[in-house]
Amino acid sequence: MGDTTAGLLTILTLVVVLALVHVPLGDYIAHTFTSERDLRAERLIYRLCGVSPRSQQRWTTYAVSLIAFSGVGVVVLFALCVLQPHLPLARGASMDVSTSFNTAISFVTNTNWQSSAGEAGASPVVQTLGLTIQNFVSAAVGLAVVVAVIRGLTRSESGTVGNFWVDLVRGTIRILLPLAVIGAIVLLAGGVIQDVAAPHVIQTLDGGRQTVQSGLVASQEAIKQVGTNGGGYFNANSAHPFENPNPFTNVVQILLMLVIPFSLPRAYGRLVGDRRQGYAVLGFMGVLWAAGIAVITWAEHASATNALGAMEGKEVRFGVWGSTIFAGSTTSTSTGAVNSLHESYSPLGGGGALTNMALGEISPGGVGSGLYGALIVAILAVFIAGLMVGRTPELLGKTIGRKEITYAALYTVVTPALVLVGTGAALALRTARSGLLASGPHGLTEMLYAYTSAANNNGSAFAGLTADQPYLNTTLAVAMAVGRFVPIIFVLALAGSFAAQRKRPHTDGTMPTHTPLFTGLMVGVALLVTGLTFLPALALGPLAEALS
Amino acid sequence: MASSSLTWRRQTIAAVRLLLVFTVLLGVAYPAAVWAVGRVGFHDQATGSLVRHDGRVVGSSLLGQQFTGPTWFHGRASASSYAGDTSGGTNLPESDPQLWKAATAMRKAAGSIGNRLPPDALTTSASGLDPDISPAYAALQAPQVAAARHLPVATVRHLVAQHTTGRTLGYLGEPRVDVLELNVALRALSETPQH
Numbered sequence: 001m002g003d004t005t006a007g008l009l010t011i012l013t014l015v016v017v018l019a020l021v022h023v024p025l026g027d028y029i030a031h032t033f034t035s036e037r038d039l040r041a042e043r044l045i046y047r048l049c050g051v052s053p054r055s056q057q058r059w060t061t062y063a064v065s066l067i068a069f070s071g072v073g074v075v076v077l078f079a080l081c082v083l084q085p086h087l088p089l090a091r092g093a094s095m096d097v098s099t100s101f102n103t104a105i106s107f108v109t110n111t112n113w114q115s116s117a118g119e120a121g122a123s124p125v126v127q128t129l130g131l132t133i134q135n136f137v138s139a140a141v142g143l144a145v146v147v148a149v150i151r152g153l154t155r156s157e158s159g160t161v162g163n164f165w166v167d168l169v170r171g172t173i174r175i176l177l178p179l180a181v182i183g184a185i186v187l188l189a190g191g192v193i194q195d196v197a198a199p200h201v202i203q204t205l206d207g208g209r210q211t212v213q214s215g216l217v218a219s220q221e222a223i224k225q226v227g228t229n230g231g232g233y234f235n236a237n238s239a240h241p242f243e244n245p246n247p248f249t250n251v252v253q254i255l256l257m258l259v260i261p262f263s264l265p266r267a268y269g270r271l272v273g274d275r276r277q278g279y280a281v282l283g284f285m286g287v288l289w290a291a292g293i294a295v296i297t298w299a300e301h302a303s304a305t306n307a308l309g310a311m312e313g314k315e316v317r318f319g320v321w322g323s324t325i326f327a328g329s330t331t332s333t334s335t336g337a338v339n340s341l342h343e344s345y346s347p348l349g350g351g352g353a354l355t356n357m358a359l360g361e362i363s364p365g366g367v368g369s370g371l372y373g374a375l376i377v378a379i380l381a382v383f384i385a386g387l388m389v390g391r392t393p394e395l396l397g398k399t400i401g402r403k404e405i406t407y408a409a410l411y412t413v414v415t416p417a418l419v420l421v422g423t424g425a426a427l428a429l430r431t432a433r434s435g436l437l438a439s440g441p442h443g444l445t446e447m448l449y450a451y452t453s454a455a456n457n458n459g460s461a462f463a464g465l466t467a468d469q470p471y472l473n474t475t476l477a478v479a480m481a482v483g484r485f486v487p488i489i490f491v492l493a494l495a496g497s498f499a500a501q502r503k504r505p506h507t508d509g510t511m512p513t514h515t516p517l518f519t520g521l522m523v524g525v526a527l528l529v530t531g532l533t534f535l536p537a538l539a540l541g542p543l544a545e546a547l548s
Numbered sequence: 549m550a551s552s553s554l555t556w557r558r559q560t561i562a563a564v565r566l567l568l569v570f571t572v573l574l575g576v577a578y579p580a581a582v583w584a585v586g587r588v589g590f591h592d593q594a595t596g597s598l599v600r601h602d603g604r605v606v607g608s609s610l611l612g613q614q615f616t617g618p619t620w621f622h623g624r625a626s627a628s629s630y631a632g633d634t635s636g637g638t639n640l641p642e643s644d645p646q647l648w649k650a651a652t653a654m655r656k657a658a659g660s661i662g663n664r665l666p667p668d669a670l671t672t673s674a675s676g677l678d679p680d681i682s683p684a685y686a687a688l689q690a691p692q693v694a695a696a697r698h699l700p701v702a703t704v705r706h707l708v709a710q711h712t713t714g715r716t717l718g719y720l721g722e723p724r725v726d727v728l729e730l731n732v733a734l735r736a737l738s739e740t741p742q743h
Contacts, residue, residue: 006719013720049565050558061555068559072567129575133567136574165562172570177578184582191610194579194586194594199633204613205606205731206620211632212596212608218586219579236635239674241610242596247721303642309667312647313637316624316668316680319722341674343639350641442641464639545643 007321010251011293014325017255018262025259026266026278032174033147033167034271042169049165056160059496062148063489065164066141070108070485073134078104080130084123091198093123098473105477107131109484110138110366112224112231112336112459113476115468124196124215131231132220136180139227139260140171142368145488146264147171149372150271152495153396156503161495175260176227176367183222183256190252191245194218217242225256228366230336230459238326238339239315250322250339257335261285261364264371272396276514281374283519288363288526293328296345296352300324303346310349313341324349331356334366336459343437343446343462350462351542354449357458358534359526360415366457372491374522378513379408379494380529381521385511395513397503404497411490416533418455418479423448423537431471437464441548445541450476455483599732607728612679615731618696619738621681621689623727624668625654628676637674647671661688680724683712697738707733 038046038053046053057065081100084090095103099115103122106113107130114121122131144167151161188194195214204210217233221243224230234240244250262285269278300320304310314323323340330337331353342353356363362373375395383400386393393400400408426432426447436443449462454476461467467476512518586594596608607613612623614630623630627638640647651670655662658669666684686708694704711730714723 001715001719006715009719045566045569048569049562051562051566061559064555065559065562068556069563069566072560072563076567128579129571132579133570133574137567137570165566168566172574177574180578181582185585188582188586188590188593191593191597193596194583195596196583197595202605202607205601205728205735206613206615206617208614210607210611210613210630212598212611213632214596216579216583218594219582222582234635236637236675236677239637240635241608241675241677241679245597245610247716251720304667306642307665307667308642308647308651308671311667312640312642312671313674314671315673315675315678316682316724317678317721322721339674341637341639344637344641344674346642437639438641438644442643462639463636545641548643 003319003321007297007325010321010325013251014254014258018258021259022263022266022282025263027270029175029263029267030270032170039173042173045169046165051165053163053166055163057163058159059148059161059492059499062161062164063492066144066488066492067485069137069164069168070141073108073137074104077107077130077134080126081122084126087123087125089124091123093121093126095121098470099468102473102477105480106459107134107229107231108138109457109480110142110227110229110334110369111454111457111480111484112229113454113461113480114231114235114459115473115476127220127233128216132223135220135223135227135229135231136172136176137168139176139229139367140168142366143171143175144168144368145491146368146372149375149491149495150268152498153398154272155499157501158499161492161499176223179226179256179259180219180223183226183252184218186252187221187249188218190249192218192221192249193242213242221253222256224337225253225335226260228257228261228333228335230330232337238337239341244339246317247322250318250326253337253339254326254329257333257337258329258364260367261333261370264364264368268371274514277396280514280519280522281371281378283516284374284377284522284526285362285364285370287519287523288359289328289332292332292352292356292363293325296328296349297321297324299346299348299352303349310346313344315340327353328356330460331458332359332361332363332365334361334369334456334458336453338460341463342449342460343464347442347542347545350445350449351538351546353460354445354452354542355530355534355538357452357456358419358538359530360412361456361458362526369457376408376411376491377522377526379404380412381518381525382511382513383408384525385521391509391511394504394510397506398498398501399504404494407490407494407497411487411494412529414486414490415455415483418483419448419451420533420537422451422455422475422479426451426472426475429471431469435466435469435472437466441541441545445545448537448541451479454479457484599728601732601735606732609726609729610679611677611728613728615727618692620731621686621693621727621734623681624678625650625672626676626678627672630677632677635675635677637676638672661692664688679726679728681727683708683723683725686712686725686730693734697734699738703737704734707737
């Protein structure tokens with residue numbers, strides 16, 4: 001079988017499995033967040049935490065709970081990272097203060113940018129008691145936010161958007177944990193390690209010595225993918241054979257990172273009582289996802305005609321297709337795990353990965369964050385269309401007034417501002433520039449990639465950049481935190497504002513938001529916004545490199 | 549506002565408690581449960597798919613190793629010399645002359661087969677631990693290894709064929725040869741004294 005046929009069949013497999021799974025999973029997600037019943041385990045958790053599950057929160061209280069929970073997460077994880085040499089099983093692992101700060105922000109914001117090398121930076125205690133938990137709850141936070149937004153759209157003249165603690169606990173226990181357990185067992189069967197022994201040194205066949213690593217990898221790997229986190233157990237991430245040993249586990253990992261983001265539109269359709277609304281959003285996400293993979297794959301094949309065959313920084317077992325499908329999916333889902341080195345990609349291949357992130361992680365985006373990002377695009381789309389035809393813009397019976405469009409616009413400018421200002425400032429500073437591996441356009445892309453990845457909470461890297469220095473550690477951490485929580489606050493404010501509105505009845509004059517035409521409009525708006533903000537930077541980086 | 553600071557305090561207390569509960573559930577119980585499944589059902593995979601020779605562990609079939617000299621099949625070049633504790637690659641783009649210089653050096657080092665080396669033989673992997681090479685690269689090395697070990701070329705080619713894995717399910721991933729497993733089989737077969 002030829003490479004192209006095999007590659008296309010791999011994509012077809014992903015599409016078929018996702019088509020089959022997104023219906024029951026989407027319905028299940030919708031049920032999870034509307035059910036009146038608590039599981040026994042959940043009731044126990046609410047009692048232990050002093051939470052009353054039936055109380056409803058205004059959007060402001062919802063945001064306070066979310067920020068408090070994330071803040072506590074940062075403090076605890078920071079303490080674990082700094083104190084790890086004094087904790088059991090340290091095995092020489094340590095991080096300085098700026099690296100610890102970066103790591104704590106990184107895992108709490110669902111970015112999982114790794115400034116420290118996995119093997120040397122984080123001990124098993126930090127990996128398991130710190131990073132694994134944030135892998136779950138940072139994703140659950142994303143789910144909670146999108147559910148609050150959907151409640152805003154469905155409630156009429158209501159002061160509340162739900163209960164953050166209930167959404168967080170249900171998302172973790174009913175959705176993420178079962179999927180992680182299934183994923184971990186499949187990966188384990190496929191060859192991913194799950195061991196508590198110490199790393200051991202063996203004598204190789206040729207008489208040399210090699211350290212064979214150990215660790216609770218399968219359990220972390222599953223939630224790393226399902227939660228669109230992306231922080232690897234080892235430095236080489238999903239390229240490391242102990243994380244991703246073969247083509248089977250590779251496809252499983254790709255599926256795991258796509259499954260919740262691509263199921264959420266179905267849940268959205270169910271929750272708003274019109275499944276077609278979900279399919280319009282799904283179409284939008286699917287088109288951009290496929291386009292991203294097409295661009296990256298095409299670029300890598302175009303460069304594979306020379307003697308190196310585009311194999312630098314790629315693994316033989318995955319080849320070009322297995323690497324580019326992963327790369328397209330990891331950058332479009334805000335996962336940021338890598339099974340090949342994006343920095344070694346051709347200029348347009350690496351540029352495609354960068355553009356995927358610059359879109360704002362909406363194709364299909366991270367767990368929860370992808371859908372609320374896409375809904376912002378839908379709001380911009382109805383607003384622009386409304387201006388063009390002179391109608392009051394509305395989405396699902398909610399008017400997009402001055403307040404709503406202000407929140408949506410502010411949401412939209414936060415990450416580009418962080419990326420462009422951050423990249424510009426870093427390139428102007430000698431200390432930051434000293435971290436670059438490459439020079440010229442590729443060097444610019446290296447820095448642009450880092451801030452794009454951080455601000456959009458992706459976490460993948462052009463790993464030639466030595467980011468483990470105080471300036472980059474700190475500013476990238478700020479980009480991650482602001483890029484995560486400021487948009488969340490705007491989107492929750494939007495939810496509060498929608499919930500307070502009376503739901504307008506559907507009339508003949510209402511612009512339909514469930515049609516292929518609307519999907520096309522959303523794609524256009526997303527590309528337009530990204531193009532307007534990022535094209536100059538992309539022209540100086542990947543485009544200039546491709547043309548030279 | 550007193551009520552707002554009260555909200556913050558109450559929410560923070562709930563946050564601390566919930567994080568503790570989740571630490572037990574997600575940080576301890578979840579990995580332990582998966583570990584137990586591995587222990588019972590997938591012991592070989594869970595412990596790293598170790599390869600033994602003469603009753604001694606000589607490596608993992610998932611991790612590439614450094615092989616030198618003509619008596620072994622060689623894996624790909626590794627940015628970390630196959631060290632197990634510092635995985636990673638070069639991160640160099642093709643626009644970097646270093647990459648091409650390295651490829652030229654690899655051709656030279658490969659001697660007579662240097663001009664026919666496939667891409668995987670001229671590049672480094674992402675992990676620095678790639679256990680595999682392409683069937684083309686293995687086929688190219690077979691005559692040399694056979695000569696160095698005084699084995700018939702056909703025997704070595706047969707061994708390569710035995711250790712060639714096709715695409716999973718016929719279409720996933722790439723055909724490949726696991727170098728460590730091939731070399732273990734080669735050593736078992738060969739009576740050539742080791743260097």
